[in-house]
Amino acid sequence: MEKLPKIAFPIIIALVVGIILISKSAVTIGSGEGGVLYKQFSGGVDTENTYGEGFHIVAPWNSMIKYEVRDQSVQEQLPALLSVDGLPIEVDLTIQFKPMYNKLGNLHQTVGVDYYSRKVKPAINSVARRIIGQYTAEELYSSKKNSIQNEIQTITQKDLADVYIDLIQVLVEKIELPSKITAAIEDKKTKEQDLEKYKYLLQTAQKEAEKVIIEAQGKADANRILSASLTDKILQDKGIEATVKLSESPNSKVIVIGSGDSGMPIILGNQ
Incomplete structure (x- = not known):
């Protein structure tokens, strides 16, 4: 080391510093990700640009925050919801969402990387609670699954779009009522089906009787007309x-x- 020229030390130091700076400045954004640049000394979050996949060089004092921008799916169970008649309802949902790519900077500035727990989940819970509270337990059990699903999705989509989140789809996987209520509803439906079947059989028998009467009346009228005409x-x-x-x-x-x-x-x- 003593034999090295004095000029070599500054060069070595500069190389080391350069390597350190490059390592801290080089950022790779992976497939399916988007980047948000935070400028430490010049304005904070860059809301104008979203950085795409690949290699980027940023100043060492700045930082790049990465976001998953693919479609994401989360399953949620919403317990302790109440129907309009006060019965407890458990609902299982599948929520599909993603951040708005061109608004990643705005999302990071206003909400942050934990936007699902801070915005998506609370919005879904609130809207689902409000909508389910409009229906009776029987309606929820029998025929309102698609209607509830569409209502939750439509309302929540608008709310989340205001905070730069794209809600792709809400699927109602299961609506569960207390077992006694389910049994009572099933019993009622069975009796209603039996009653409809009885009404159908009764109507069929009545129509057959009417048909026989009409045919007999027709024959009687024909014979009467024929008898009157045979002089x-x-x-x-x-x-x-x-x-x-x-x-x-x-x-x-x-x-x-x-x-x-x-x-x-x-x-x-x-x-």
Whole structure:
């Protein structure tokens, strides 16, 4: 070391310092991440720019905060919610969200990296509590799952957009009522289904009876009209028409004209 020229020491020191500065200044933002630059001495959070994936050089006294910008999914159980009739309801949700990429600086400045626990979860809890409190336990159990899901998502999306968070979707995975209430609702639904089935069978039987009555009435009316229209003159004419057709038949026969009742012909033959 004593044989090294004096100029070498400043060079070595400069190299060491340079390496340290570069190591502190080099920032790599990974796949699916976005970066927010905090400028220590010149304005704080850079809200104008979001730094994308790759290698970046920043001043050693500044810092780069990384955010996950992919779609994220969290499952939440919301206990102790009450229906409009005061019954306890447990709801399981799947919440899909992500930060607004172009607003990462604003999000970091106003909320911070723990934005899920500070904004997303409380907003979902509040809205879900308010919406579920509008329905009865029976409505929640039977037919309101999709309606609740859509209402929670629509209202919360707007609230979170104001704080630079994109709520992608809210899925209601389960709505659970006390077991006694569930059993009572199931029993009621079974009785309602049985009643509807009985009504259907009764209506079917009634329609069949009406059909038989209508058919019988039609036949009676037809017979009455036919009887009223068959006078002796018409019968004689029909008999003569039949006689003419029989006389034209190749079968051997003897026809005696005017010897039957009411002057109708008598037909004699070996067939």
